[in-house]
Amino acid sequence: MPQQKQSLLDVRVQRDVRVPMRDGVSLSADLYLPETEQQVPAIVVRSPYGRAGEYIYNMAPYFAARGYGFVSMDVRGRGDSDGEFIPYFNEGADGYDSIEWAAAQPWCDGAVGTMGASYLARVQWLAALTQPPHLKAMISTVTPSDPFVETPTGVPGPQHLCWLYMTSGRMMQDVDVIDWEEVYWHLPLLTMDEKTGKSLPRWREEVKHSRLDDWWRGIAYQERFHELDLPVLHISGWYDDEQVGTPLNYIGMNTRARTEFGRKHQKLVMGPWPHQVNRSTRLGELDFGPQSLIDLNGLSLRWFDQWLKGEENGVAEEPPVSIFVMGENRWRQEQEWPLRRTRWTPFYLRSGGRANSRFGDGWLSTEAPGEEPSDRYSYDPANPVPFITDPTSSQIGGPDDYSAVERRDDVLVYSTEPLEEALEVTGPIRVRLFASSSARDTDFMVKFLDVWPNGFAQRLTDGMVRGRFRKGMDRPELLEPGKVYEYDIDCWNISHQFQKGHRIRVEVASSAFPKYDRNLNTGAELGQGTEMVVAEQTVFHDREHPSAIILPVIPRE
Structure with a gap:
């Protein structure tokens, strides 16, 4: 300077x-x-x-x-x-x-x-x-x-309650006196503030809208x-x-x-x-x-x-x-964002029908699928997939290692082979996901990762869609159980070079707790219920349903 x-x-x-x-x-x-x-x-x-x-x-x-x-x-x-x-x-x-x-x-x-x-x-x-x-x-x-x-x-996300608690008086409130991990499990979401020992009317007003x-x-x-x-x-x-x-x-x-x-x-x-x-x-x-x-x-x-x-x-x-x-x-x-020289490259979700966990048969390919079996998993709101984070609202997530989380069968895992040369991905990340559910409402979460040769599965970005809001946040509409829907999932932005020998990975699940509240799968009014239903989820990746992550690949100089 x-x-x-x-x-x-x-x-x-x-x-x-x-x-x-x-x-x-x-x-x-x-x-x-x-x-x-x-x-x-x-x-x-x-x-x-x-x-x-x-x-x-x-x-x-x-x-x-x-x-x-x-x-x-x-x-x-x-x-x-x-x-x-x-x-x-x-x-x-x-x-x-x-x-x-x-x-x-x-x-x-x-x-x-x-x-x-x-x-x-x-x-x-x-x-x-x-x-x-x-x-x-x-x-x-x-x-x-x-x-x-x-x-x-x-x-609101559960950790937003931590922020509302912190700013609930004229001076900053001490959030370290609260067991936030216990608070976030409380149902219904509407009365989660009760678990802090303090009434927070703003929380309840936001949940109701x-x-x-x-x-x-x-x-x-x-x-x-x-x-x-x-x-x-x-x-x-x-x-x-x-x-x-x-x-x-x-x-x-x-x-x-x-x-x-x-x-x-x-x-x-x-x-x-x-x-x-x-x-x-x-x-x-x-x-x-x-x-x-x-x-x-x-x-x-x-x-x-x-x-x-x-x-x-x-x-x-x-x-x-x-x-x-x-x-x-x-x-x-x-000179601009996104970059004009971007090559928007779909990496298709592929498997033999058993992409469950990192020990399954899921893979990513730039070749579009033909006839191919779908992947299935059960999403139980009582046992959600964890999102790795400190419990307060000061910072939610980071470049954390998800290799242990990927041992779960309710996490579908798709990876490339080790890269033969470095690959830069810079720009917005989107996922086109074809999926059905047995539930009237449910969630689909996608995570984008860099897998190092030693197995470290570094989270890069993630995103999600709630089924009832697939047409927009102002137009909720419940799902028809068993019907295949196409979901457009915004996974935010990144600028990252995958090194030679690393693998590109995508996870698909139906929870990321406590970053997002648990969808109870009932289709009832949001934030009000305690009843849970296990949802049977199916992710499709065939000729008619080419599920893919679209990566902004930057040509090497």
């Missing part, structure tokens, strides 16, 4: 500054201001996690010392801010008022940018949609998607990129448990922003990181090397220098996409 032109300035801090909202509620903010007589741009960060935590201390003095007024604010109902915390529902209007308040301060020159990660990222989009006139640029990191994009089940309706659309943003016209720096990691939102947002703004200016000035950075981006070279058992960490503050500073200060520092002319290719473990710059 080039050296910054401006000299470092002393920083003064003003704490618990009251910021009035349009309805009379006041929010609490800390100001980090440079010691200068000149007016400066403002950076606004709005958080439910405390306006003075480690995340803020790592950023606020950095930007203030380089000529920005940094506003760190508790969102409504959290910390020292007044009002009631209702996740996301007040953030559009409050974001507008906060941005315009900052722009009107005597120390501000009228240019405002926003930044933040996770909840702090999504609230930027909700605020931007209200069209605050002084908002000039955003930095959106590990951004949650619209409702049911990450969890297309009609109900078990389809994409007007209640959810009030906090959606990903269908409205055509209303926006802002330069946005989009940042996430391949193992971010909310990863799917960031590439979708980049594509949405890059193709649908209101003007050519907005479409042109988007930048995407995807590293080998979890939800806590750019913190460590290691993730689980893997070490991606020192090159996997970047000067993220420096990149963010250059972004704001360009769009808030008007400095022509070259950031607008650089390639808009920076990706870390795992396996090869190097950064690469690209």
Whole structure:
């Protein structure tokens, strides 16, 4: 990164500054201001996690010392801010008022940018949609998607309850006092909050809204990129448990922003990181090397220098996409996402009718099947396939080893032969699955893995479909038992080079617990029941039903 032109300035801090909202509620903010007589741009960060935590201390003095007024604010109902915390529902209007308040301060020159990660990222989009006139640029990191994009089940994932518990008071609640693994087994889903010892009305309200309706659309943003016209720096990691939102947002703004200016000035950075981006070279058992960490503050500073200060520092002319290719473990710059040179290659599910477990006869082939027997397994909600994860909501899953899980007969396993040369897969991953069930409603989960020569089965990505939502989250329709349906399963995105001697693997199952709630297979109203039914599942892969994972293969340079 080039050296910054401006000299470092002393920083003064003003704490618990009251910021009035349009309805009379006041929010609490800390100001980090440079010691200068000149007016400066403002950076606004709005958080439910405390306006003075480690995340803020790592950023606020950095930007203030380089000529920005940094506003760190508790969102409504959290910390020292007044009002009631209702996740996301007040953030559009409050974001507008906060941005315009900052722009009107005597120390501000009228240019405002926003930044933040996770909840702090999504609230930027909700605020931007209200069209605050002084908002000039955003930095959106590990951004949650619209409702049911990450969890297309009609109900919140069990680990979302952990997040609601953590944010259920004005200050952060200690989640380590709860046995979350025991909590997640509770049925019905609607009253799972009882197992925490604390009533969480928000949990029950979300469970009751078990389809994409007007209640959810009030906090959606990903269908409205055509209303926006802002330069946005989009940042996430391949193992971010909310990863799917960031590439979708980049594509949405890059193709649908209101003007050519907005479409042109988007930048995407995807590293080998979890939800806590750019913190460590290691993730689980893997070490991606020192090159996997970047000067993220420096990149963010250059972004704001360009769009808030008007400095022509070259950031607008650089390639808009920076990706870390795992396996090869190097950064690469690209001109678009997905890559135009992609060869979309179907790898077909094949077997002799016994693909159950990694000891079965399933394989993957680029040759389409002819007449071929189907695979069968029983899905029992009382004994779901585990998804490997820590129990809290801080990070759901990683590059974990699924070789032990693959010993189960209710997991179908399809693998290639060891690769004769390295193969790069970079882009969105989708699965076309033909399947039937004995149940009126059930789930199908797909996992995409890299199997090392020593047997380590590294999870790369995964996805799922709930049968009743196969036509969309706003159009639930139960299954006809025994009927074959074609399912389109989004397995998110990856950039990974399979090394010579490794194998590509796909798992198919009907549960991934506790990442997703257990489908009880009854077809009853979601979240309400305790009765379970064992579902007999059949996966087809023949000439008429060519089940396949479609991989974005990148030709070798």
